[in-house]
Amino acid sequence: MFKEIVSQAVPFIDHWLQFRYARLEMPGFVVAISIDGKVEFLKAYGYADAEKGEPMTTDHVFRIASHSKTFAATAIMQLAEERLLHIDEPVAKYVPWLRDHKDHRMEKVTIRQLMSHSAGMIRDGKDANFWQLTNSFHDLADFKKALMSCDLVFDTNKQMKYSNFGYALLGCVVEEVYGMPFSSYVQAKILQPLGLSHTTSEVNDDMHSKLVVGYTRRGREKKRQAIEKHIDTRQMAAATGFCSTAADLCKYFEAHFVGSKKLLNDESKKEMQRTQWRVKNTHIGEEYGLGFQIESVLDRKVYGHGGAFPGQRTKTICDSNEKLIIVVLTNCIDGEASYMARGLYTVLDHFHGSAYRADRETIDQLRKFEGIYTSLWGDLAIVESGRNLIGVDPNTWFPFGRDQEIQVLELAGDNRLRIANANGYYSEGEYAEFDFDFNGNVISVDYAGYNMLPESEYSHDFAKTKVTT
Structure with a gap:
């Protein structure tokens, strides 16, 4: 069990991460490791604001981007448990304006297909430059207009095709079914019950001072540029708007372990965490569930999600057998959060393997x-x-x-x-x-x-x- 060896691994992990930070041209990062509901390691490295020399702390808030999809999928499964919707029914049943789409295949797209990225829907619309911050993210009116102008790229249930538009549409489903804004639903049904006081579905003025500064890649002059912090993702919040800390993410993903008796019943959790589709052309053999990425590390299945936002990269992986959660949050657009999280898992595995071979x-x-x-x-x-x-x-x-x-x-x-x-x-x-x-x-x-x-x-x-x- 990793729980039995984490105290042996922590001194190496801390020294190694300090060593790596000193040699990497990264502004900063935060790492958290939780085992069996207890945060065993939580530490910050580098700077939250390199220009001002503001040290990174574990209380700093990051844009966790596509981690947002796990929250949106959780909201959908909660509504399904309340029998307010069925995930295998068409989205258009719950979002009436979708019935007017010029591509009649859209009428058959199901909620499950949106959750598993198998609807064949366009990824970010015909003009995706909000990701480059030259445009604003869509409000509801602009999102409707953009979605209604886009045919499906593939027929439904043909392949896994990632779609931020699909998850933005799931946010609309929550709003239509429950009759309140997506952000209000998430606050009442997910964040408050878990005590996630440093997590929001969208950036707000209260947390602005706690947000890290995100940074671009290095350009020709080998320098990074700071990116504006207050970016409102508006109707795209269900796909990419959430903000959180490493400790809050540990608490949130712990609630998703089967048997935790939090957020959802165990059958819903198992359905979310099982493979729905394999992802094409990934070197680590990724799969996708309902709101969760699934991958293998050392031939073991883990799940979680990554996030990429202008100036920030994040990753969480969970091992349900070990009740292990690893969270890595970085404040640069090319931060190696996924490699870091997977690497930390292999470090823990090394200490687990060596712990029983000597007195x-x-x-x-x-x-x-x-x-x-x-x-x-x-x-x-x-x-x-x-x-x-x-x-x-x-x-x-x-x-x-x-x-x-x-x-x-x-x-x-x-x-x-x-x-x-x-x-x-x-x-x-x-x-x-x-x-x-x-x-x-x-x-x-x-x-x-x-x-x-x-x-x-x-x-x-x-x-x-x-x-x-």
Whole structure:
């Protein structure tokens, strides 16, 4: 169980994330890990506003973008449980103006098809430049006009075709069926019952000071531009408008675990989390449920959602067997939130696998060698792995990945390790000698003849280096 090893994993995770942040050109990010309803790790790195030097905190609010679809789908399933709608009936039954669409196939589009992105509907309309902030997001009148001008791209039930317009239309369904604005419904039926006090379905003035500044990609001059914070997604809120914190998202996704007795009954949750369609051409074999993305990490099925908003990238993954939730929120448009979340899962898995291969005394002996060490040629993270230590490259989101070159290090004395297994081009069979201070902190490492220092201490002006002969 991940719950049993998280305390062992946290020191490495924190050091590794600090190390990664120092070497990445990202403004900032927040990471949360929750297991069995308890937030075990919650930390912020970098800046919420780089220009002002405002440090990122765990209380900062992010635009979580397509995470919004999970809230919209939850609202629909709640209405289905109340028998106010049926997800296999046509949307036009509940949204009368849709019956006037010039493409008569639209009359047969069902609520389930919108939820699973199998309606064949256009993604963002014929003019999607609201995503580039040259236009405003659609209000209801503009959305109706835009949707009514767009035929279906494919026949229904042919393939998974992602559609923000489809989820904006689901927001209309909620409003028509329940007779109140989508935002009011979500506040009353989802946010308040769970105590999500830092989550809203749309940006508002009250939270403006708590919002992170989002940033563009780096341009030709290698600089990012800050993006205006107060962007109202209006009728697109059900698809992309929500704002939240990492801690609130942990609480929200915990409610979606089967057996939590929150938000929905278990049958509704299982229906949302099961595969409805496979997603074409994704390298990680993604699938889609009803409002949830489904993917595999280390051959295990996880679900959740990602989000991409102008200036921000976010990702949540959930493992229902482990009751594990990982949330990553970044404030740049190219933030690697998905890789980070998946990588954190593999790190936890490594510690889970190594926890049962050694006794406490052996682990304590190994732990004093742990750290991230640096030389001119690179970095090496030394991590306890059961009865041995391993050396991995910390400059990746998957340091323990199956395709990574991992060195096995064995105890060979109080201050010495033997490189027991390594790539044939490396230093297998040689030794790493550690120099410790009086407090047991590593001062330096002679790693097969190469001097390495703890990464936080490494500094060298190579322009002034003189090599004598």
